[in-house]
Amino acid sequence: MIYITTPDGVFGADLDIESGVLRDLRPMLPGAKTSFLAMHPTRPLLYVPEPDTVTSYRVTDEGALTELNRVAMAGGRPVHIGIDPSARLAVIPSYPGATTAVFPLNEDGSLEPHSALFTHEGASVHPKRQTRAYPHGVDFHPTLDLAAVADLGSDKLWLYDVDRANRTLVPRDPPAVVMTPGAGPRHLVFDRDRLYVVNEL
Numbered sequence: 001m002i003y004i005t006t007p008d009g010v011f012g013a014d015l016d017i018e019s020g021v022l023r024d025l026r027p028m029l030p031g032a033k034t035s036f037l038a039m040h041p042t043r044p045l046l047y048v049p050e051p052d053t054v055t056s057y058r059v060t061d062e063g064a065l066t067e068l069n070r071v072a073m074a075g076g077r078p079v080h081i082g083i084d085p086s087a088r089l090a091v092i093p094s095y096p097g098a099t100t101a102v103f104p105l106n107e108d109g110s111l112e113p114h115s116a117l118f119t120h121e122g123a124s125v126h127p128k129r130q131t132r133a134y135p136h137g138v139d140f141h142p143t144l145d146l147a148a149v150a151d152l153g154s155d156k157l158w159l160y161d162v163d164r165a166n167r168t169l170v171p172r173d174p175p176a177v178v179m180t181p182g183a184g185p186r187h188l189v190f191d192r193d194r195l196y197v198v199n200e201l
Helices: none
Strands: 002-006 009-015 022-030 045-049 053-059 065-072 089-094 099-104 116-119 135-140 146-151 156-163 168-178 185-190 195-199
Touching (some): 089 135, 099 168, 116 168, 146 185, 156 185
Antiparallel strands (some): 009 022, 045 053, 053 065, 089 099, 099 116, 135 146, 146 156, 156 168
């Protein structure tokens, strides 16, 4: 089973691994206003950020979704979500809000209200797309206590230490890597010894 976000909500489909064919597309969360989803790294749980709430769902053996809990969204409309590899926290950037929110995760995978909210600042050279900060994507290093947020508006990658004991993030010093002016970093993915960045501009 895979889950797909659409303008009409979240849909599910059966995936044939060998052929790559999707079958039996069906609504799972009709009307859900979300752009990105994330799975728990070890439990059958799906996380769904929406403009006002973030919800955790249990995934049944048949792929159905039943709500575990929900908390209020912080910082503005969410644009992405990342779950740290140890499943201690969820991180959600907000493109229109210019913020990154941190939500602790409990042992059962349920969400707690946000423990930190970081406001990003800065601008770059594009006269229309980079007049202020626009955080857009987040990822965690697979083995290091490190997270990064791609900011399209400021041409920066904001770096954070992952404080798993307190289930939060701590800004690094210096706090960011500066990209080429006008690059517009949108999404990023860590490998063990590399960080891959997709630039939009």
